[in-house]
Amino acid sequence: DAGVTQSPTHLIKTRGQQVTLRCSPKSGHDTVSWYQQALGQGPQFIFQYYEEEERQRGNFPDRFSGHQFPNYSSELNVNALLLGDSALYLCASSLWGQGTGQPQHFGDGTRLSIL
Amino acid sequence: AQSVAQPEDQVNVAEGNPLTVKCTYSVSGNPYLFWYVQYPNRGLQFLLKYITGDNLVKGSYGFEAEFNKSQTSFHLKKPSALxxxxxxYFCAVRVAYSGAGSYQLTFGKGTKLSVIP
Known part of the structure; x- marks a missing residue:
């Protein structure tokens, strides 16, 4: 049973560039959430996708956008990269409607470095 | 607004001794609380959760956590550290989403646990 997979593992970009990160959810899950984890900090919620629509969004600028595909996989896009975007980007999957608080399952993340 | 505080950046404990990692929370309504662990260069791994019921929750790898509503705390414990x-270690609280299809997590800043041989 495959867990959450993310690609690439590491990425180096320069300021002003654009980047796309990818995530495949755990088998059976239909909801994908993205988090940004800066060095020495806890993860911060970026946004969540279900049925190919953005359902919730955290306090992140419009430079951060996403997409979900019919197979439930998801992409995170960041435009006009800033040095402050350097972080570990985590994808988490879950099942929509899990009112019992079933845990989100996390991938190993993509380490994004901005030069 | 919901928030989580982990007051200790680092906890050091000798192998075999009991360990406690502290967490306090602030949330509107009843909290759903989680503990996750992160190993170097890895994602977050779920340890345990509190939803309702017994205040003492048992999880993976011998960890447990005690929910205390009056102190708004959810401390992680283990009787004998390895x-x-x-x-x-990260403590997280579920933020309810109106429309309740799913939820987002609010995390603390994390506590680095070092177990000394």
């Missing part, structure tokens, strides 16, 4: 428990 060197392999050394990692970064």
């Amino acid at each position: 060197v392999s428990d050394s990692a970064l």
Whole structure:
């Protein structure tokens, strides 16, 4: 049973560039959430996708956008990269409607470095 | 607004001794609380959760956590620490989403646990 997979593992970009990160959810899950984890900090919620629509969004600028595909996989896009975007980007999957608080399952993340 | 505080950046404990990693929370309504562990260069791994019921919750790898509503705390505990428990631990609270299809997590800053042989 495959867990959450993310690609690439590491990425180096320069300021002003654009980047796309990818995530495949755990088998059976239909909801994908993205988090940004800066060095020495806890993860911060970026946004969540279900049925190919953005359902919730955290306090992140419009430079951060996403997409979900019919197979439930998801992409995170960041435009006009800033040095402050350097972080570990985590994808988490879950099942929509899990009112019992079933845990989100996390991938190993993509380490994004901005030069 | 919901928030989580982990007052200790680092906790050091000798192997075999009991360990406690502290967490306090602030949330509107009833909290759903989680503990996750992160090993170097890895994602977050679920340890345990509190939803309702018994205040003492048991989880993976011998960890447990005690929910205290009056103190708004959810401390992580283990009776006997192992060197392999050394990692970064995050406490998180569920933020309810109106429309209630799913939820987002609010995390603390994390506590680095070092178990000394």
